[in-house]
Amino acid sequence: MEPVRVEIVSSTERFLEPSLNGGHMRRAHRLSLLFAVSSLVLSCAAGSQSDSPRPRGSSRTVITQEELAALPQQLSALDAVRRLRSTWLRTRGMAGMGSAQSVQIFVDNVHAGGVDFLNSRPLDGIVEMRFYSGTDATTKWGTGVGGGVIELITRR
Numbered sequence: 001m002e003p004v005r006v007e008i009v010s011s012t013e014r015f016l017e018p019s020l021n022g023g024h025m026r027r028a029h030r031l032s033l034l035f036a037v038s039s040l041v042l043s044c045a046a047g048s049q050s051d052s053p054r055p056r057g058s059s060r061t062v063i064t065q066e067e068l069a070a071l072p073q074q075l076s077a078l079d080a081v082r083r084l085r086s087t088w089l090r091t092r093g094m095a096g097m098g099s100a101q102s103v104q105i106f107v108d109n110v111h112a113g114g115v116d117f118l119n120s121r122p123l124d125g126i127v128e129m130r131f132y133s134g135t136d137a138t139t140k141w142g143t144g145v146g147g148g149v150i151e152l153i154t155r156r
Helices: 011-016 026-049 065-071 077-084 135-143
Strands: 106-107 110-114 126-132 148-153
Touching: 065 126, 077 148, 110 148, 135 148
Parallel strands: 106 148
Antiparallel strands: 106 110, 126 148
């Protein structure tokens, strides 16, 4: 009787070795499938990252009146943004000579200053806050807002 030869092949070797899995086409198909699944997993993981917990269905670019009402009213607008959408406060973009531009603040469509303005603004009277990217802000307000805009909409 002839001895039985047992060969242990790892799953990686089997996946990559064309003679073990039926040829090069099958190998290419498996590699493309692996790449597609990996890409999907990574994009889902990246898309689920968040700077702070938000209520289901809330927007990344809008803080609603309901979200503001759920906060202690003694907080400043800056505290609210830090708690609800802290990524809005990041310095972005490039101005002339390579310096980054900071986020600008508008109240009811009128320029109010930089982020420091939010520290002196109480939540009372704010109906909504909106964030505009540098591109969207430049389209709406012109130059000088390449770092983005936080717009406060108030009860008039």
